[in-house]
Amino acid sequence: xxxxxxxxxxxxxxxxxxxxxxxxxxxxxxxxxxxxxxxxxxxxxxxxxxxxxxxxxxxxxxxxxxxxxxxxxxxxxxxxxxxxxxxxxxxxxxxxxxxxxxxxxxxxxxxxxxxxxxxxxxxxxxxxxxxxxxxxxxxxxxxxxxxxxxxxxxxxxxxxxxxxxxxxxxxxxxxxxxxxxxxxxxxxxxxxxxxxxxxxxxxxxxxxxxxxxxxxxxxxxxxxxxxxxxxxxxxxxxxxx
Numbered sequence: 001x002x003x004x005x006x007x008x009x010x011x012x013x014x015x016x017x018x019x020x021x022x023x024x025x026x027x028x029x030x031x032x033x034x035x036x037x038x039x040x041x042x043x044x045x046x047x048x049x050x051x052x053x054x055x056x057x058x059x060x061x062x063x064x065x066x067x068x069x070x071x072x073x074x075x076x077x078x079x080x081x082x083x084x085x086x087x088x089x090x091x092x093x094x095x096x097x098x099x100x101x102x103x104x105x106x107x108x109x110x111x112x113x114x115x116x117x118x119x120x121x122x123x124x125x126x127x128x129x130x131x132x133x134x135x136x137x138x139x140x141x142x143x144x145x146x147x148x149x150x151x152x153x154x155x156x157x158x159x160x161x162x163x164x165x166x167x168x169x170x171x172x173x174x175x176x177x178x179x180x181x182x183x184x185x186x187x188x189x190x191x192x193x194x195x196x197x198x199x200x201x202x203x204x205x206x207x208x209x210x211x212x213x214x215x216x217x218x219x220x221x222x223x224x225x226x227x228x229x230x231x232x233x234x235x236x237x238x239x240x241x
Contacts, residue, residue, distance in 0.1 A: 015047050017055045021065045025101065028066055032161060033103025038062070063107070064115070070104045071117035073097050076124055083132035084206050087125070091149045091202055098150075102157040109150035122146070141209060148205055152198045 013019070023044040027036040038059045042049045056062050074097055077089040098105040112118050122142060129138035 015045055015051050015055065017065070019045060020052055020056050020062065021069060024062050024066050025069060028101045028103065031102075032157070033063060033066065033101065033107065035103070035161075066101070067104060067107055067115045068117045070097065070101050071108075071115055071121070074121060076121060079124065079128065081128075083128050083134075084210055086128045087145050087206065088202070090121075090125070091145065092199070094149060095153055095198060098153045099156065102161065103154075105150045105153035105157060109147060109154055112146070112150065145202075145205065148201055149198075152201060156198070 020041070024036070024041055027041060027044060038049050038052060041062065042052055045051075052062065056065060074090075075093045077086045077093075079086075081089065098108075108115065108118065125142045125146070126138050129141055134141055
């Protein structure tokens with residue numbers, strides 16, 4: 001049910017849950033998910049904080065709704081793509097969506113299991129990997145790829161936030177580091193082309209996964225083959241049997 005209460009005392013556009021979440025998305029895009037308050041959100045919609053509580057809940061409830069909306073914007077590739085192309089498309093297209101909403105990637109990296117909308121993405125990824133023969137390793141592979149993406153994007157968000165908060169005197173030359181990496185691993189004597197660390201890291205992870213022969217991903221009967229994902233206990237158990 002919509003309400004019309006406002007801080008000005010004048011009748012305003014109806015306040016609805018959708019309008020509150022849309023305003024929170026706007027604040028997230030401008031300031032980052034962790035850098036706006038419920039009072040700021042209330043001001044955006046011209047209502048009292050109690051109205052937000054009434055329609056959506058506390059700040060964490062609003063954040064949960066924002067995450068649902070952002071995840072719903074992530075384009076899911078066609079299921080008939082080969083597994084590598086599927087994840088390349090998914091994680092390449094996800095990057096600009098999450099970058100438009102700073103702070104959401106970090107929440108997905110830390111608490112992604114609490115975002116119901118992410119469930120479909122995870123299930124689709126697992127299905128793609130299992131069809132490709134990853135078997136029991138599908139969960140670990142899916143987690144590895146998504147964690148790389150969310151954490152790398154979160155790092156880019158953090159760097160942008162730090163840069164915006166830092167004060168650099170006018171006229172000061174600021175060294176340009178590699179994308180997402182700053183100047184780690186380089187020296188003043190180095191002359192290297194900028195590297196997109198996000199895409200580079202994703203490509204190297206996919207290379208490593210693809211280097212495992214299809215026939216060695218799962219053994220007959222669906223049992224897991226020996227791999228870097230197996231724990232020492234797994235290997236010992238296999239030897240004992």
